[in-house]
Amino acid sequence: QEPLFAIDFQAIRNINQSDDGTDYAPPLTGIRSDEQYDLGGGWSVAVPSLEVFDTWDDRDYRKTVSFDATGIFNGIVEPYTVFTDFNTRAVNRPHIAKYTRFIGATANGNGRASETNYATMRYAEVLLIAAEALNEINGGSEEAHQYVNRVRARARNGSDFPADASGLSQDDFRTMVLEERRLELAFEFKRWYDIARREMGTQVFGSTGLEGLKANFDPTRDYLLPIPNEEVLRNPNLSQNDGY
Incomplete structure (x- = not known):
C-alpha cells in the first residue's frame, strides 16, 4: 500500500466530551458554500497562492488531484475566479483538494471528524529520499535517476508527462529532486522541513520567493x-x- 505510516482518524463526533482527535483539514481547506462533496462547503482558510498553483504544469496529473480549481454552486460548476460571487468569505484561488475528495464518513458539518487518514510517510517519499541520498553519495547516478522516474511513472496517469529525468549533474539533480518533493508531497506537511534542512529560507522567503515574502x-x-x-x-x- 502507498501509506507506510498514517495518522488514523475516525468519524466520531466527540472524544473525551470535546473535539479532541477531530480532523479539521477538510473545513480549513474546503471552498466556502461549495456543493461538490456534500459537506456543506469549507471555510476557505488554508488556501494556496496563485504563484504556487501556477508552478504546476497543466499536463501534470498531480495538479488535478492536488487542487480544486472549480466548485459547484447552485448545481453549476464555476471557476475559482468567481468563488466570492457565491460567498464573500471565500477566496478566488484554487483550493487544496487532498483532504476533501474521497473523504468517507464524517460526523460533523463541513467535513470535520472525517475518516481521512493523514499519510506521514508514503512510498513515493521513500523513493525520493533514496534518490536524494544516492545523489549525495554518487552525484547524478543512474540509480538515483531511476528512483525519481519510478515516482514520475506513477504520476503520469496514462499520459507521457512528466518525462523521465536523465543525465543530470549532482547539483542539477539536487535541485530537481527537491522540486519533485514539492510537487509530489504537496500539502502533506513536508515542505518546511525541506526548506529547513537545505537552508533554502533566504531564497524561498525573499521578495521574489515562491513561498511569499x-x-x-x-x-x-x-x-x-x-x-x-x-x-x-x-x-x-x-x-x-x-x-x-
Missing part, C-alpha cells in the same frame, strides 16, 4: 526551534540555540 525570517535563528528553558536551566552544559 517573510520579512521577519532570520536564517541565523529560524531553522531551529528554541530549546525549552527548563532544559537549559537543568543542564549547564546545554546552550540555547542562537536567536532565542
Whole structure:
C-alpha cells in the first residue's frame, strides 16, 4: 500500500466530551458554500497562492488531484475566479483538494471528524529520499535517476508527462529532486522541513520567493526551534540555540 505510516482518524463526533482527535483539514481547506462533496462547503482558510498553483504544469496529473480549481454552486460548476460571487468569505484561488475528495464518513458539518487518514510517510517519499541520498553519495547516478522516474511513472496517469529525468549533474539533480518533493508531497506537511534542512529560507522567503515574502525570517535563528528553558536551566552544559 502507498501509506507506510498514517495518522488514523475516525468519524466520531466527540472524544473525551470535546473535539479532541477531530480532523479539521477538510473545513480549513474546503471552498466556502461549495456543493461538490456534500459537506456543506469549507471555510476557505488554508488556501494556496496563485504563484504556487501556477508552478504546476497543466499536463501534470498531480495538479488535478492536488487542487480544486472549480466548485459547484447552485448545481453549476464555476471557476475559482468567481468563488466570492457565491460567498464573500471565500477566496478566488484554487483550493487544496487532498483532504476533501474521497473523504468517507464524517460526523460533523463541513467535513470535520472525517475518516481521512493523514499519510506521514508514503512510498513515493521513500523513493525520493533514496534518490536524494544516492545523489549525495554518487552525484547524478543512474540509480538515483531511476528512483525519481519510478515516482514520475506513477504520476503520469496514462499520459507521457512528466518525462523521465536523465543525465543530470549532482547539483542539477539536487535541485530537481527537491522540486519533485514539492510537487509530489504537496500539502502533506513536508515542505518546511525541506526548506529547513537545505537552508533554502533566504531564497524561498525573499521578495521574489515562491513561498511569499517573510520579512521577519532570520536564517541565523529560524531553522531551529528554541530549546525549552527548563532544559537549559537543568543542564549547564546545554546552550540555547542562537536567536532565542
